Amino acid sequence: MTPRWLRALWGSGTGRFGIVVALVIALTAVVSLFWTPFDPLSTDLRDRWATPSWPHLLGTDGTGRDILSLIMAGARTTVFVSVGAAIVATVVGIALAALGALTARWLRETVAVLVDILIAFPVLLIAMMISSVWGGSLWVVIWSVGIGFGVNIARVTRPELRRVQQSDFVLAGRASGLTPAQNLVQHLLPNVAPVFIVQLSWSMAVAVLAEAGLSYLGFGASVVEPSWGILLADLQRYIAVHPLSVVWPGLAITLTVLGLNLLGDSLREATDPTLAHRSAEVHTPEVVA
Template identity: 80%
Template sequence: MSALARLWRSSTGRFGLLVVAAVAATAVVSLFWTPFDPRAVDTSARWAGPSWPHLLGTDNTGRDVLSLLMVGARTTVFVAVGAGLVATLFGLVLAALGALTPRWTREAVAVLIDILIAFPVLLIAMMISSVWGGSLWVVVWAVGIGFGVNIARVTRPELRRVQRSDFVLAGRAAGLTPWQNLTRHLLPNVAPIFIVQLSWGMAVAVLAEAGLSYLGFGATVTEPSWGLLLSELQRYIALHPTSVLWPGLAITLTVLALNLLGDALREATDPTLRHGDRQRIPHTTPGVVA
């Protein structure tokens, strides 16, 4: 049974896939259609309750909440994918330098990882935003680099372990270059761990963007986001307590789905969890072992 089939058979995996797919589909649809213009202000329709024209009601300026949520999904997808790409590139490069280079370089990279991981991602993003101004790009780079360090910390020892495996040594003896060994043997064998870490990193990116936008360090009024909408509506929570329900629910479900998807991916790709054997065994892919 393939990893994808095992993932779909898992209830948590199914939930994660369906929610993530729904958010991605909403972001794509919002590029072409929303029920109302999300920037159109209608003071005569302020705080309208859920109705047929406005399925989720309106906000303090009369804007349609559903339209705002649909457009905000674009920001969520952009931040999650962008931070994931940055984390992938930075994490893999750092892990490779810390595992496949001479000893002095490995030790320097290990010290660098220990230093970088001591700084919280949100704090780094807030410091950068205070200098360069609030922007989604700041969130993407700050979260991507911050979680890339976590990926490197987890992936580096795994690369070192696989590097000492018999099939890697056999490939080296057969004349494979370090790059060929990396792409044919090392990366495929650490892919399950890496994919799981990446899904968790994307969840952190969504939550970080919401938190930073809520605090005024992330999205601006020209870049609608769920965190920014939550920040605007919470000012009126005493008069309209349900106003923060929809953006809060969107953030919660998306982050929960990505975390559950990461757990399900781990169960679907880790053979020790599938067979109940708690002893650590190497990850292998078809055709890797001679």
């Protein structure tokens, strides 16, 4: 039987859009591992700046590379960075939130100060600073965005954890002999999942933007790694002559970020009973006697 939250998610227009976008990007990344119309890194100077046609559905760039193949291969980089950043953000966020809500007072206050300091630094700035020292790579983007949004997740979920910690079922679990770790897994985290999920989706969306932006500036993916940011940087130099070619990587980035954000918002509404109930009340037509 389909879970209620999944039915609610699919019943929302924004939820369906987010699901479709996420599935298309994931499927494109998987397919590109085995097949692309052309070799993404293969150049053919005889076929430079080809207009969209049957062999090259989205045209070619200034070196004759097929743009559709480059976008398909770039989806691999997007999925790798967004999923990697989400995993890092999950670990960092849960660890800091748990330390800031469930430990001794002096440790809670120390973690709170640390979170407030780290959250003052923009994620992209941290990534650029790290890249200038260690060199640009996808791992720099993953760790920078993951840690940055892990701090954001901890800051948002810490008050929720402390609120849920005073609930009767948590106190009953503690009285029955559950350890703090067991209480965290069984009672606390499921009750802050809606807040956690939307923050996590934002971290994935920002990871896509960060990878594209840093690669555009030369701090992200290397030139031998297909990336939407690198492709956008290459094509925008010729935007006055070949404006259509720039549309495709820009559209891919925009739709992916928009889809992930809308998916996160819809997930929160579908998994939070109070939001779902409020939405149902708004959409219930008034019956006139």
